Amino acid sequence: MSRASDRAYDVIRNMILSGELPAGAQLVEEALAEKCGVSRTPVREAMRRLESDLLVTRTDTQRSFVADWSLDDVADAFELRAMLEGQAARRAAERMTDAALERIRAANRQIGIAIGKPSPDVAGFLEGNREFHAVILEVAGSRRLASLLVTLVEQPVVWRTAYHYGREELRRSHNEHDELIAAFARRDGAWAAAIMTSHILRAYHAYADAHGGFAEQMHREAAE
Amino acid sequence: MSRASDRAYDVIRNMILSGELPAGAQLVEEALAEKCGVSRTPVREAMRRLESDLLVTRTDTQRSFVADWSLDDVADAFELRAMLEGQAARRAAERMTDAALERIRAANRQIGIAIGKPSPDVAGFLEGNREFHAVILEVAGSRRLASLLVTLVEQPVVWRTAYHYGREELRRSHNEHDELIAAFARRDGAWAAAIMTSHILRAYHAYADAHGGFAEQMHREAAE
DNA sequence: CAAAGAGATAATGTATACAAATAGCTACGG
DNA sequence: CCGTAGCTATTTGTATACATTATCTCTTTG
CATH class of the missing domain: 1.20.120.530 (GntR ligand-binding domain-like)
Incomplete structure (x- = not known):
C-alpha cells in the first residue's frame, strides 16, 4: 500500500462498501483528498478506478456520486x-x-x-x-x-x-x-x-x- | 472533444488501433503528451482508460506497453x-x-x-x-x-x-x-x-x- | 409571482514542478 | 570474459497553483 493512489482507492472503496458513504452521496475530490491524507491527484485516479468498478457514477457534467443500485x-x-x-x-x-x-x-x-x-x-x-x-x-x-x-x-x-x-x-x-x-x-x-x-x-x-x-x-x- | 483527456484518449487509441503504435511498444507519458499537444495529466487519465479497455498493459513496475494478444x-x-x-x-x-x-x-x-x-x-x-x-x-x-x-x-x-x-x-x-x-x-x-x-x-x-x-x-x- | 440572467461559489480539468522509483550503463573485481 | 555494484538518466508518482466549467442564489423584469 505504498502508493498514495492505492491508499485512496482502498479508503474510498471501504467507505462505500461499509455504507459510510451512502448510495447517492456526492464524492468531492478535495474532501476525499483530505480524508485520505493525500492530494487530489491520486484521489482522481482512485475515482476513475471506482467508476470502472461501477461503484461510482458520474453525471454528464462530471460530478461523481456513489452508485445507486435499483x-x-x-x-x-x-x-x-x-x-x-x-x-x-x-x-x-x-x-x-x-x-x-x-x-x-x-x-x-x-x-x-x-x-x-x-x-x-x-x-x-x-x-x-x-x-x-x-x-x-x-x-x-x-x-x-x-x-x-x-x-x-x-x-x-x-x-x-x-x-x-x-x-x-x-x-x-x-x-x-x-x-x-x-x-x-x-x-x-x-x-x-x-x-x-x-x-x-x-x-x-x-x-x-x-x-x-x-x-x-x-x-x-x-x-x- | 473539448476536454484534453478525451483528445488524448482518442489520439492514443487511434494510434494503437491503426498499428502506428505496434503491440509491445512502450508508452511513455511525456512523449504521448507532446504528440497530443497536452500535458501529462490528461495523458495519464487516458492511459488508465486504455488500460481498463485492455488495449494497454502495465508491468509490475508501472511501465505501460501496447497490449500483445496471443x-x-x-x-x-x-x-x-x-x-x-x-x-x-x-x-x-x-x-x-x-x-x-x-x-x-x-x-x-x-x-x-x-x-x-x-x-x-x-x-x-x-x-x-x-x-x-x-x-x-x-x-x-x-x-x-x-x-x-x-x-x-x-x-x-x-x-x-x-x-x-x-x-x-x-x-x-x-x-x-x-x-x-x-x-x-x-x-x-x-x-x-x-x-x-x-x-x-x-x-x-x-x-x-x-x-x-x-x-x-x-x-x-x-x-x- | 414566475422566469431569466448575472454574479458569486464551488467543483472539476490542466499544467507544471518536484519527488520517488526504475532501468540502463559504466567501471570495477573476480 | 562475465557478473555485479553503483551511478546516471529516464520514467512515473504526487502536490500545488491556476483555468475552466458548472451550480446556486439573488436580483431584475415581464
Missing part, C-alpha cells in the same frame, strides 16, 4: 455473474489440476468449519468463499474473464448478501461447493457450469427474498 | 463476446420497441448499400455494423452488460477482422443481421441469442482461418 440493477448483475462464473467453472473443470483441486477442497473445509461453529462465523465463510472462487478463476486461465468478473463481484450488495444467510443457507452453499468439487474431479465442464450458475442464482434469490418487497429498505439503510 | 487471447475474447452479445440480443428481443427495430433495420440497410458497391466499402460496413450492435445494446438496457462489452469489442483484432472478409462473408453477415431482425420482430429472445452467438463465433472463425497457422504474422505486421 433492484433491477441487482438482478442484472447477478444474471451476468451467473453466466460468467458458469463459464469460469466450465473452463476450470477442463483445465483442473490435482494441486488446484486440493486448494479448492481446503477452501471448502474452511467454510465447513466457519459455519459449523455455535454462531456462524460469517467473516470466515466469506474468506473461504473468496478463496474458493478465486482458485476456480485462476484455473480458468482467462485474463479477460477474470477482469470482467471483478467488476461484478466486488459490489456492496454481493458482500452484504451473505449476512442475510441463515445457517441453513450457509450449509446449502457449502454442499453446492462439494458438488462443484465432484464435477471438477470428473473434469466435467458442463456439469460444473450448471452447478455454478445455479449456485449464483440461488444466492440472488436469497437476497431478493430478503429485500424484494422493500425497495425502500436500501434507501433507509443508505440514509442513516 | 491467438489464445483472441479466442478467449471472442468466446466471451459471443456469450455476452447473445445475452444482449436475448434481452433486446424481450424489450424491443418498434422505433428501435426501425433503427436496426436502417443500420442494416446501410450495410447492404456498403457491401453492394463495386468494391466493398469496408468503412461503411463497419459504421453500419457499429450502429446495429449499439442499438441492440441500448435496447438490452443493462448498463453492466454494456460496460463489459465495450472492453471486448473495442479491440484492434476485432476491427481488423472485417478487412479479412471477402464479399461473400460480408453478405453472409448482412443476412445474419436480417435473421436477427426477424427474431427481434417476433420478440423471440432465445432465437435472437442463438443467432447472435453464432454470428460472433462465425466472425471469430473467419479471423482464425486467416491468421490461424501464422501466429508470427501478427508480429510481422506489428514490427513494420
